[in-house]
Amino acid sequence: xxxxxxxxxYIEYNEEVLNHNIVTGKLVYQACERMKSWFExxxxxxxxxxVEQKIRFMQKLKHTKSPHTGxxxxxxxxxxxxxxxxxxxxxxxxxxxxxxxxxxMLSRKAGKTFFASSLMLAIMITDKQVGAxxxxxxxxxxxxSIAFEHASNQCRTIDKKGKIFSRYRSQIRIPVxxxxxxxxxxxxxxxxxxxxxxxxxxEYAEAKSAExxxxxxxxxxxxxxxxxxxxxxxxxxxxxxxxxxxxxxxAKNVLSGVKTEDQLFAAIYQLDPEDxxxxxxxxIKSNPTLGKTVSLKYLREQVEMATNNPVNEVSxxxxxxxxxxxxxxxxxxxxxxxxxxxxxxxxxxxxxxxFMGLDCSMENDFSAFCVVIPPNEDRDLNxxxxxxxxxxxIPDKALEDSPNRVMYKRWINSxxxxxxxxxxxxxxxxxxxxxxxxxxxxxxDIAYDQYYALDWQIHAEEEGxxxxxxxxxxxxxxxxxxxxxxxxxxGTIILDDNPIFLWMFDNVEMMYNEKNxxxxxxxxxxxxxxxxxxxxxxxxxxxxxxxxxxFGSCWSITDNxx
Numbered sequence: 001x002x003x004x005x006x007x008x009x010y011i012e013y014n015e016e017v018l019n020h021n022i023v024t025g026k027l028v029y030q031a032c033e034r035m036k037s038w039f040e041x042x043x044x045x046x047x048x049x050x051v052e053q054k055i056r057f058m059q060k061l062k063h064t065k066s067p068h069t070g071x072x073x074x075x076x077x078x079x080x081x082x083x084x085x086x087x088x089x090x091x092x093x094x095x096x097x098x099x100x101x102x103x104x105m106l107s108r109k110a111g112k113t114f115f116a117s118s119l120m121l122a123i124m125i126t127d128k129q130v131g132a133x134x135x136x137x138x139x140x141x142x143x144x145s146i147a148f149e150h151a152s153n154q155c156r157t158i159d160k161k162g163k164i165f166s167r168y169r170s171q172i173r174i175p176v177x178x179x180x181x182x183x184x185x186x187x188x189x190x191x192x193x194x195x196x197x198x199x200x201x202x203e204y205a206e207a208k209s210a211e212x213x214x215x216x217x218x219x220x221x222x223x224x225x226x227x228x229x230x231x232x233x234x235x236x237x238x239x240x241x242x243x244x245x246x247x248x249x250x251a252k253n254v255l256s257g258v259k260t261e262d263q264l265f266a267a268i269y270q271l272d273p274e275d276x277x278x279x280x281x282x283x284i285k286s287n288p289t290l291g292k293t294v295s296l297k298y299l300r301e302q303v304e305m306a307t308n309n310p311v312n313e314v315s316x317x318x319x320x321x322x323x324x325x326x327x328x329x330x331x332x333x334x335x336x337x338x339x340x341x342x343x344x345x346x347x348x349x350x351x352x353x354x355f356m357g358l359d360c361s362m363e364n365d366f367s368a369f370c371v372v373i374p375p376n377e378d379r380d381l382n383x384x385x386x387x388x389x390x391x392x393x394i395p396d397k398a399l400e401d402s403p404n405r406v407m408y409k410r411w412i413n414s415x416x417x418x419x420x421x422x423x424x425x426x427x428x429x430x431x432x433x434x435x436x437x438x439x440x441x442x443x444x445d446i447a448y449d450q451y452y453a454l455d456w457q458i459h460a461e462e463e464g465x466x467x468x469x470x471x472x473x474x475x476x477x478x479x480x481x482x483x484x485x486x487x488x489x490x491g492t493i494i495l496d497d498n499p500i501f502l503w504m505f506d507n508v509e510m511m512y513n514e515k516n517x518x519x520x521x522x523x524x525x526x527x528x529x530x531x532x533x534x535x536x537x538x539x540x541x542x543x544x545x546x547x548x549x550x551f552g553s554c555w556s557i558t559d560n561x562x
Contacts, residue, residue, distance in 0.1 A: 003046060004039045010051070010084035013077040025275075025285040026267040030255040035085055036071065044089050044098055044262075051088045055080055057122040063114075064153035073154075078267075079115055085265045086227065087123070097225045101217070103251050103266040104231045107286045107322045109294045110269070112231045116200050117151040119229070123198055124179060125164075127225065131455040132179035132197035135216065139206045140403070141185055147202050148172075148183045196220045198227045205235030205318075208503070209407055217403055234270065234324045236314065239334035241502070245324060246520045270322035277321050278303055286322040331508040331521065332488065338487065341497040344389045349373050350440045354521045355540025356544070357470070359531045360427055360446035360456065367393040367425040369434065369446075370535035372543055382494060388488060388539075389496040390504075391433060392417040392530035393425045404527055416498050429458035435463060444546055447538040468545075470538045474511060474518035480540040481510075481519055 005011055016022045024032075038044060061073045075083070082104065089098035106112045117136070124134050136151070138144040152172055155165040166173040172181040186189065191212065199216045207213070213230070220226035232244055240246050251266035253259040283299055284290045290299075299320060306316040317323045326333055354373050361367040367521040373387040394417050399405050411417045418433075420426050437443065446460065447470040460467050470476065473502040487493050495501060507528035508521045521533050 003048075005048065008048070008084075009075075009077050010080040013081045016077075017545070022349075023282075023284050024288075025268070025270055025272050027252060027255055027266070027270070028285075031085070031104075031265070031267060034255065035081075038089060042092070044091055046084075046088050047090045048088070050090070050097075051084045054083055054119070054122040055115070057126055058083070058118045059346075060158050061118055061121070061154045064066055064157065065148070070157075072384075073114075073118060076289060076292070078269075079266055082115075082265075082267050083119060084325065085267070086119070086229075087384045095226075098262055099265045100220070100226055100228065100263040101265070102227065103247055103264070103268065104229065105234065105248065105266075105268045105270065105322055106288070107269065107294070108319045109298075110289055111293055113147050114150050116202075116229050116231050117147050118154060120181065120198050120200060121154060123227065124174060124181065127197075128177060129179065129197055129224070130177050132174075132177060133195055134179070134181035135184050135194065135199040136181065136202070137184040137198050137199065137212060137216070138202040141183070143202055144183045144185070145170075147200055148181070152179060162438050168420035184420060186231065191215045191219070194219045195222055196226060196228070197223050198229065200229045200230070202230040202231055204230045204244040204247070205237060207243045208237070208404070209410075210246070211406060211410070213243060230390040234318050234322045236318065236325065236330070237243055237334075237506070238324055238326050239338065239506075241334070241338075241499075248324070268322075277317055277323065278307070283321070286320070330506070331504060331510050332485075334506055337490075337495065337502055340493055341495045341502065342463050344387050344494065344496040346371065346373075346389065346437060346441065349379070349387065351442065352376060352379070352443045353444050354437070355444055355539045355542040356434065356446040357535035357540070357542065358430070358446055358453060358456070359534040359538065361425055361531065365395070365398065365425075366529045366531040367430060368531040368535045369430060370371045370539050371437065372531060372536065372539040374543055382546060385492055385494045387494050387496075388536055390498055390501050390535065391430075392498070392500050392532055393430060394418070395420050395425055396423055397422065402527060411500055416500050424480050427453060428459060431456055431459055431463070434460075434465070438465070445542040447542040449534070449538070468542065470541060474513050474520045475516065476541070477520035477534075477537055478518045479544065480537040481521070482545060484537065501532050504530050508533055 006015055014032045014035050017024050017029055018036065031247040035364050055075060058075060059073055063069055063071050063073055086099050086102050087097060090096065091098060104112055104116065120134050124132055125417060136144050136147045152167050155167055155172060159165050164174065166175060170183045174180065193218065196216050196219055201213055217228055219226060230247065235244065238245055251264060251268060254261045254264055255266060269288050270286045271277060271282055287294045290296065302316045302320050306313040314325050317325045352373055354371050356371055357371055359367060369391050371389045375381050375384050375386060394408050394412060396419065399408055402408060412419045420429055442463060446465060446467045448467060449472055452471045457467060507523050507530050509523060510519050511522035512519045521530055
């Protein structure tokens with residue numbers, strides 16, 4: 001084995017994992033196998049000097065938070081191993097680094113944000129690149145500020161008089177190389193033109209889109225030795241459409257040898273699929289600092305809490321054991337919904353009977369109506385299927401204020417949603433779209449939420465449409481919810497392939513009343529819209545009422561809301 005120096009801490013760690021003297025999950029073991037095999041390659045070499053330089057700098061920094069405030073930052077063996085893999089490998093012909101993307105996934109309290117900010121400082125200083133740009137970004141300004149605060153405070157521990165670093169509220173300048181480190185928001189409209197030398201994306205599990213990451217990655221393409229670091233614990237967003245889950249899936253394929261992607265390094269500390277999360281012997285797989293930054297007592301308390309109160313189980317699995325877990329409150333899994341999605345063109349079903357549901361919004365919110373086409377044995381296309389297509393409306397105000405505004409604008413530009421002026425949806429524009437459909441389809445009934453829809457109701461009835469108020473209580477939605485679940489798993493439902501519809505299904509957290517056995521879709525976050533789902537269930541109520549198979553309590557006769 002060429003130049004495989006086992007006296008180095010990081011090489012020793014690699015060997016100890018491969019010899020099973022250190023317990024790790026399968027993905028870390030495979031990463032160690034990969035590292036050792038790379039010493040046999042002739043196109044790359046391991047630059048010990050580069051690694052040692054970065055580690056020496058990082059260990060000059062000091063901890064800035066209790067209980068270790070003021071103490072030197074001494075890298076753990078696994079942290080030195082991560083540094084070695086990221087900066088150690090260089091191409092023989094160009095001497096540029098091999099790794100341009102690093103995925104670091106660890107559980108809570110592993111100090112991953114502090115570690116990543118330390119590595120950023122080490123690279124920015126020791127590479128001595130003139131005009132280097134470093135960026136810290138997360139899904140919220142608050143989260144990005146945490147990483148920046150670490151870096152700023154670390155600078156102070158080695159440069160109290162400000163001779164090397166000039167520290168500001170959202171920027172750290174390095175005058176001698178005309179370089180800087182800066183916080184960024186996740187608003188992609190502000191990112192064009194950036195040319196990162198290094199960037200950190202924190203808590204990527206919460207990201208709904210890879211757009212921010214892709215812009216930074218593209219901007220870094222002109223830099224020598226550019227590096228993007230993604231750090232996160234696992235989360236609830238499961239499916240290929242979610243950035244971290246997709247990146248994690250790709251990393252697994254690279255580590256197992258299914259794919260080749262030399263520029264990617266992944267350190268994924270998590271339990272293996274076959275592990276019992278309550279078994280203390282496997283906890284170190286997701287907590288490599290067990291007994292140091294994370295105590296056995298703390299993990300025991302977390303597991304006991306989740307065992308006694310199952311509502312906490314998902315959080316403990318994701319945050320403490322770094323496991324991707326579909327939230328127990330999610331209605332229908334992401335991939336199940338996606339497998340039922342096809343493009344639906346209403347023009348293919350001319351002259352058919354259809355039912356609609358309408359959910360109008362308050363200020364700065366979505367509105368939606370949904371078309372349900374029942375099975376029809378006389379048609380050639382999908383005669384035995386319910387076809388469900390949403391129409392989504394987003395007001396200008398939401399495009400200005402919402403943290404999801406970048407995603408909203410992309411949907412509008414792609415034709416998946418309609419933009420309306422002002423703070424509140426113009427319900428008459430919705431009515432115009434419904435009347436267009438009425439020119440080639442037979443709208444039997446439109447069930448609607450009476451709140452915020454009075455103007456729509458008056459004009460709809462004037463146009464001769466049959467409309468019915470839909471009660472918004474749990475009991476009113478229970479029959480249509482049960483009906484949808486039954487038909488969905490029977491395979492008789494086709495959902496339009498609108499990505500907003502898929503997103504709305506992911507946002508549903510079912511609200512239950514165990515005593516009355518009632519339920520209704522709900523949401524835990526005001527930014528997670530489900531208007532299309534409510535409109536769909538209202539349309540199903542209208543369909544079942546037309547068949548005489550619905551409870552009278554679904555129709556609203558008062559203003560009472562549960």
